[in-house]
Amino acid sequence: MHLPPPVHGASMMGRYVRESELINNRFQCDYINLSTSKHLKDIGRSAVSKLFIFVKLYFKVFFAVLRRRYDLCYLTISSKGAGYYKDIPIVFILKLFRRNIVYHYHNKGVAENQNRWFPNLLYRFQFRNSNAILLSPALYDDVKKYLPRDRTYICANGIPADPNIDLTSINAKRDSKPVCEILFLSNMIREKGVFTLLEACKLLHSRGIKFRTNFVGEWMDIKDEEFQEFVSSNNLGASVFYEGKKYGRDKIAYFESADIFVFPTYYHNEAFPLVILEAMQFGLPVISTREGGIADMISENESGYLIKKQDAKELADKIQDLIEDSSKRKNMGTASKMKFDRLFSLGMFESNLEKTFTTVIQKNGSKVSPPGPKKVLFICKFISHYRVEFYEKLREDLKQYNVEVHVIYGKSVGNDSLKKDEAEIEWGKFVPNKWFGIGKTQLIWQPYLKYLKGMDLVVVALENKLILNYYLMIARKFSRYKLAFWGHGRNMQSKAGSIANKYKSFYLRRCDWWFAYTKGVKQIVAKHFPENKITVVQNAIDTINLKKYYNEIEEMDLKTLKEELGITGCKVGIYCGGMYPEKRIDFIIEVCKKVRKEIPDFHMIFVGSGVDSYKAIEAAKAETWIHYIGPKLGKDRVKYFKISSIQIMPGLVGLGILDSFALETPIITTNYPFHSPEIDYLENGINGFVTNNNIEDYSKTVIEVLKTKKYLDLIEGCKVSSEKYTIEAMAENFKNGILSCLKIAV
Secondary structure (H helix, E strand, C coil): CCCCCCCCHHHHHHHHHHCCHHHHHHCCCCCCCCCCCCCHHHCCCCCHHHHHHHHHHHHHHHHHHHHCCCCCEEEECCCCHHHHHHHHHHHHHHHHCCCCEEEECCCCCHHHHCCCHHHHHHHHHHHCCCEEEECCHHHHHHCCCCCCHHHEEECCCCECCCCCCCHHHHHHHHHCCCCEEEEEECCECHHHCHHHHHHHHHHHHHCCCCEEEEEECCECCCCHHHHHHHHHHCCCCCCEEEEECCCHHHHHHHHHHCCEEEECCCCCCCCCCHHHHHHHHCCCCEEEECCCCHHHCCCECCCEEEECCCCHHHHHHHHHHHHHCHHHHHHHHHHHHHHHHHHCEHHHHHHHHHHHHHHHHHHCCCCCCCCCCEEEEEEECCCEHHHHHHHHHHHHHHHCCCEEEEEEECCCCHHHHHHCCECCCCCCEECCCEEEEECCEEEEECCCHHHHCCCCEEEEECCCCEHHHHHHHHHHHHCCCEEEEEECCCCCCCCCCCHHHHHHHHHCCCCCEEEECCHHHHHHHCCCCCHHHEEECCCCCCHHHHHHHHHHCCHHHHHHHHHHHCCCCCCEEEEECCCCHHHCHHHHHHHHHHHHHHCCCCEEEEECCCCCHHHHHHHHHHCCCEEEEECCCHHHHHHHHHCCCEEECCCCCCCHHHHHHHCCCCEEEECCCCCCHHHHHCCECCCEEEECCCHHHHHHHHHHHHHHCCHHHHHHHHHHHHHHCCHHHHHHHHHHHHHHHCCCCC
8 A cells, every 4th residue: 555655645545544443453464555756746757766666665565475375465556657557566466376456446547548458458467356446436437347346345535533623613713704715725736626716716806706715735737936927917916825835733724714615626536535525524615526536525516516627617606606605605514514424534434444355355255353463572682680570561561452572582692691690581482692703793693583473573672793683674674574673772882973883873774663762862863763663661670679679678687787798887889780891890999999088987889790890809808898799680689779878880870770769879970971871860969970080070979978978868869760760661661662663552
């Protein structure tokens, strides 16, 4: 089907189908966008660049029907011209696989070409053993040479009903205007009847009729100069106005202000213009022609008038009739709105389309069964202990939407494995990774291809070294699944302009959705990727259980722990996290020595592991007031926080900041340039402190905070932040992003 951009009737109806809760709940649908132009002016034009788009499109269709045995293939096809020749290879592919096909015509033109030998040959091939959906009974003549009536289905277009339309209020405002307003709203195309209406305005002006005509739309084959020349040369400057393109609320204002809608089209592709439905919804009498299926939209002499094409005099007569008879104008507008509500709402369109799909599938001997669950696959290098609760929560939250969560993971090696913070998921799938190096570059192959089958969304971390990601970026174009990245958007431990980050910014857009850790990450990604397809997940850990463990610890247990460590006072600092160069363990040790000189009863606790853990171990051996505890996960680390006053972390700040919030131990860091995204959560002076990036300033701040007990002032800020940045909020945000990506109604 065609999807915006560009915006036209067929693409808008395509969007409505793709977003239909009824259709997607009734059938398990895959969608392929057939649009190859970004602008209306490009439709039908040939270009070398389009050739590559066509080839990619055909491959996508080919692999889609090769992969799955569809009960029905729904194709919004062009009826003639370049668009038809672009679509016919898709027909060949579908027929090659003997698929059950229904064509949905949003235009006309088959009959126009049926007597030419080559189009006739193609039409006979196309329609053999196939079905078609038409917008109106009046359009059957266009295909009757090739299709019997029992293989054609009528499904009129519909648009979303606006519950905020108050016709009583709108009509009161219309009555208060000094002159009657006529509205033309469409692209400014000659065949849409622009000059027919201008000629009618000229006649009305010559008759002394007072009116105002607003033309709303984008210039196409008519130029501004040509339009204004007609207006000025016929002295219509006080009555005829070009208002430009209008969208959203601005467009609605013109419908609300208008008294009559005029659309004197003779456009060769006109079938069932949505703009007439919009006018009907706003209770406007409509004057148009019998082009396409318009005669089935307008009830003659009841909700409007149908005139002969390009007949300016008849159009002027009908407009004058409605200007001079306000009662008739109102009655026709009311009838117009009633007909819209009865026949042309989006809900009616969806219902008719669902019935048509069901009938066509059953006639072909297939059964219509409710769609199975949507499946989301997370591919992970390994599972960190703090992620387990997130996956469990997300899995549970998505069950009610009939969405399954799957996780495949491997194990870490090298420096990552030294952190000793990995876990397993009982319902996940463990598959060993293959690690190998090229020079100093370490690459990872995740042998998970066979697990992609049947997935609707695949979520992976954005990392240059993950070879599988490159396959997924290419294969998604020809596969059922959508691809989503999640993570930092760039390597925060490298300069933004580094070669690796420039490369990452190039390929981060090669996906269908983005799950950004924080708002700061969204700003990075949005420079290269559509903002409306980015979900801020608010990266977090299980702070609720941490707080529970914190509150359960007895004072006697704390007293025992302090005795074991030889701590007699309350001025205690803690570092908890991985130990690697970016964490600056040397910096911490130097700071602690300065603090100890000023505060004799100061103690420092190191919790964690990593390539630089030996530095903390050696310091602990040399100084009795430094304590190396080693790696502690989950609740085991909580008691060390409860005997500490501050968390000392001058280097890279990541998820460790959430430990500080949940365990009421304010963090002190520096304006280090390579923090992880979670630094966004720190509010200087409210839930933590940020100092200049040097040992002297950092040491002074730590000393002052401990001596004056300023850390007590930050505890309330930590509590507030711990309520905001939770694993529950992260799972909720991620869930909403997944539902949006998969077009599942909430």
